[in-house]
Amino acid sequence: MTQASAQDLRWLDAAVRYATSFLGTTGDNPCAAALLVAPHSQSLIARAVTARGGRPHPEALALASAGFDAAGSTLYVTLQPCHHWGRTPPCADAIVRSGVMRVVIGVADPDPRTAAAGVARLESAGVEVVIAEHAPSAALHAGHLRHRTNARPYVTAMLVVSPDDKIVSPTSGMARDWLDLQRSRSNAILIGAAAARCQNGPLAVALPGLQARTPLRIVLAGAEGVDRSLNLIGGFSGYRTAIIAESSVSVDAPVSVEVIRVKGALGRPNLAASLAALAEKGIQNLLVEPGTRLTAAMLQAGLVDCFGLITTSQAATDGPPASSSGKVAELIATAGLVQTERQSHGAETLSFFRRPA
Ligand SMILES: NC(=O)c1ccc[n+]([C@@H]2O[C@H](COP(=O)([O-])OP(=O)(O)OC[C@H]3O[C@@H](n4cnc5c(N)ncnc54)[C@H](OP(=O)(O)O)[C@@H]3O)[C@@H](O)[C@H]2O)c1
CATH class of the missing domain: 3.40.430.10 (Dihydrofolate Reductase, subunit A)
Structure with missing residues (x-):
């Protein structure tokens, strides 16, 4: 797994700022943000936050909005994408299907259904994964992290x-x-x-x-x-x-x-x-x-x-x-x-x- 660059951290900062104004609107799901960025031009292709009430997840919304433009892009997500079937399908599978080449994660998800298996699923499909241990992402998801760990x-x-x-x-x-x-x-x-x-x-x-x-x-x-x-x-x-x-x-x-x-x-x-x-x-x-x-x-x-x-x-x-x-x-x-x-x-x-x- 590679390290996050200064540019990666700036995109994650932007994702956290975007999600913050939606805190309190996503019910029992964490309020996360996903940004799809073209790596060479560093331009934003699509962005989304967790929908009102908690579903769909932001990765699914950003990928749907980007369509074919997602292929080859970098996905910045404040929280590790889910890897389990809940009320929505696993985001890790949608990311693999979309052709995203790199995923930069703000904070890892301690949820045992997602944890290591989610990263393994992405890496086994050839997607580069970076877990940035980004403090603002951890602060944004303090509620989810406390809920899952304690x-x-x-x-x-x-x-x-x-x-x-x-x-x-x-x-x-x-x-x-x-x-x-x-x-x-x-x-x-x-x-x-x-x-x-x-x-x-x-x-x-x-x-x-x-x-x-x-x-x-x-x-x-x-x-x-x-x-x-x-x-x-x-x-x-x-x-x-x-x-x-x-x-x-x-x-x-x-x-x-x-x-x-x-x-x-x-x-x-x-x-x-x-x-x-x-x-x-x-x-x-x-x-x-x-x-x-x-x-x-x-x-x-x-x-x-x-x-x-x-x-x-x-x-x-x-x-x-x-x-x-x-x-x-x-x-x-x-x-x-x-x-x-x-x-x-x-x-x-x-x-x-x-x-x-
Ligand atoms: N200005 C504000 O914004 C604001 C905000 C909050 C409070 N206040 C003021 O604070 C004062 C009230 O303070 P207070 O000390 O009486 O009430 P409090 O600190 O708000 O809470 C104590 C209340 O919670 C109950 N309680 C239930 N389980 C408890 C537990 N495990 N541990 C502790 N309490 C438990 C207590 O029941 P028991 O009666 O059985 O002990 C009591 O009714 C009022 O003057 C109020 O106006 C002002």
């Missing part, structure tokens, strides 16, 4: 805090937009029942044009149980809701709301078991919007892969504390997450802390 979703937690470490409502423009963008890129949003009761809002994406990307909203019920008096459960919004509840607690919800029963203790579902149940339902990217206690519980259980901390400029003095167990920045550090990104807009900052690879 049987749980990739968990991003997001919290808006004041400089004095109090939870504040993201009413202003930028904090609201940052949160909404993350919501729109997730397969589901999870909120604790206590926070859902305090806010009693729709937990929807409000960004103009992206409202339809509001994902599944999940209420994590505690010992008190939950009922349809909560807007998220009984109100009509046009968006789906599910409830995770420990087996013994009472839940009163319309039939349109899915109730996921999970083992736990003292009426609270076990958090790891809750994530495993969501993975079984195909959820790869989960956004948690925790309150005081859920922040501490998720971080202390080692279940947060990425923490997005939005800091506002004004002290809040009377708001709830960001965490029930010390300062939130210290909890994040103790959980082994390190700062990887910082954006600021006026007085507001968004810092992402991630688990090192």
